[in-house]
Amino acid sequence: MSAPAPGPRATGVPHTDRREAMATHQQARQPDTEDGAKLRVESARVTYRSRAGNVLAVDGIDLDVADGEFVAIVGPSGSGKSTFLMALDGLVPLSGGRIRVDGRPVDRPGPDRAVVFQDACLLPWRTVIDNVAYGLELAGAGRKERLRVAARLLALTGLGGFEGFYPDQLSGGMKQRVNIARALAADPQILLLDEPFSGLDAQTRESMQAELLKIWDARKKTAVFVTHQIDEAVYLADRVVAFSARPARVVSQWRVPFPRPRPLELKHSREHRDLEEEIWEVVRAQRAPDEVR
Ligand SMILES: Nc1ncnc2c1ncn2[C@@H]1O[C@H](COP(=O)(O)OP(=O)(O)O)[C@@H](O)[C@H]1O
Numbered sequence: 001m002s003a004p005a006p007g008p009r010a011t012g013v014p015h016t017d018r019r020e021a022m023a024t025h026q027q028a029r030q031p032d033t034e035d036g037a038k039l040r041v042e043s044a045r046v047t048y049r050s051r052a053g054n055v056l057a058v059d060g061i062d063l064d065v066a067d068g069e070f071v072a073i074v075g076p077s078g079s080g081k082s083t084f085l086m087a088l089d090g091l092v093p094l095s096g097g098r099i100r101v102d103g104r105p106v107d108r109p110g111p112d113r114a115v116v117f118q119d120a121c122l123l124p125w126r127t128v129i130d131n132v133a134y135g136l137e138l139a140g141a142g143r144k145e146r147l148r149v150a151a152r153l154l155a156l157t158g159l160g161g162f163e164g165f166y167p168d169q170l171s172g173g174m175k176q177r178v179n180i181a182r183a184l185a186a187d188p189q190i191l192l193l194d195e196p197f198s199g200l201d202a203q204t205r206e207s208m209q210a211e212l213l214k215i216w217d218a219r220k221k222t223a224v225f226v227t228h229q230i231d232e233a234v235y236l237a238d239r240v241v242a243f244s245a246r247p248a249r250v251v252s253q254w255r256v257p258f259p260r261p262r263p264l265e266l267k268h269s270r271e272h273r274d275l276e277e278e279i280w281e282v283v284r285a286q287r288a289p290d291e292v293r
């Protein structure tokens with residue numbers, strides 16, 4: 001199991017109170033990193049600059065993620081979720097604030113983090129196992145070691161037996177499993193996932209969600225998962241963070257009280273649906289201001 005996230009235990013507390021408790025906790029947070037946050041984001045700001053004008057995409061986000069915590073980020077389309085996730089990986093520079101992992105500043109991608117995007121982007125001329133092993137190859141691992149690690153990850157993601165297949169021989173769900181295995185190959189501490197299952201049909205998505213939780217638990221990862229599907233966020237996460245419309249700010253967050261492991265039937269429970277509904281109301285209320293700064 002993952003380590004509990006910082007903040008008040010909220011099980012049994014009505015949702016609204018839980019949200020207020022979280023808000024109070026956020027305000028009370030110490031500005032220092034010595035309290036054990038794995039990932040600490042302070043006043044992060046991202047501005048895209050182009051000849052057509054500047055677009056402020058992320059505006060002053062504070063977020064701490066504890067070691068082993070699973071945080072889901074939800075928000076309206078175009079709010080800046082992908083931008084924020086890319087900033088966490090160091091793919092997009094900050095125009096203000098800072099991001100640290102274990103106290104170290106993030107300014108570029110590193111082996112402590114891995115991103116999984118919606119599109120699998122596998123190398124079509126490489127077999128499944130060689131796609132998974134690719135990152136290890138770049139890191140200089142020997143062939144035997146690469147294949148050993150890749151085979152283990154393929155077994156973990158339910159792809160044992162498909163090692164020699166090529167990407168175009170796989171279904172969408174299988175490609176995304178390869179993509180996740182590939183992200184895990186360098187053994188990152190933090191997994192950053194950007195709507196990884198949104199291209200999949202409902203049934204495949206559900207089995208991938210269950211699979212991801214198994215992997216996250218088995219490999220003791222810290223996860224930040226962006227999705228616009230609130231049911232998915234509630235089912236997967238320890239905590240759900242809602243972003244405003246662009247520029248992204250944190251408007252609210254909820255601790256998800258359901259114990260783990262979580263059976264898929266949990267999604268149909270009253271408590272799960274009530275929490276989804278409460279989050280949905282907050283997300284729906286977000287309106288994009290008509291502005292380009
Ligand atoms: N490379 C870019 N240059 C300029 N604006 C961008 C760029 N990428 C994204 N944006 C803008 O930033 C905002 C946030 O985009 P994005 O992070 O993709 O949102 P989300 O993932 O929440 O849908 C959008 O208004 C988008 O048009």
Ligand SMILES: [Mg+2]
Nearest residue numbers: 081082083194
């Ligand atoms: Mg996006």
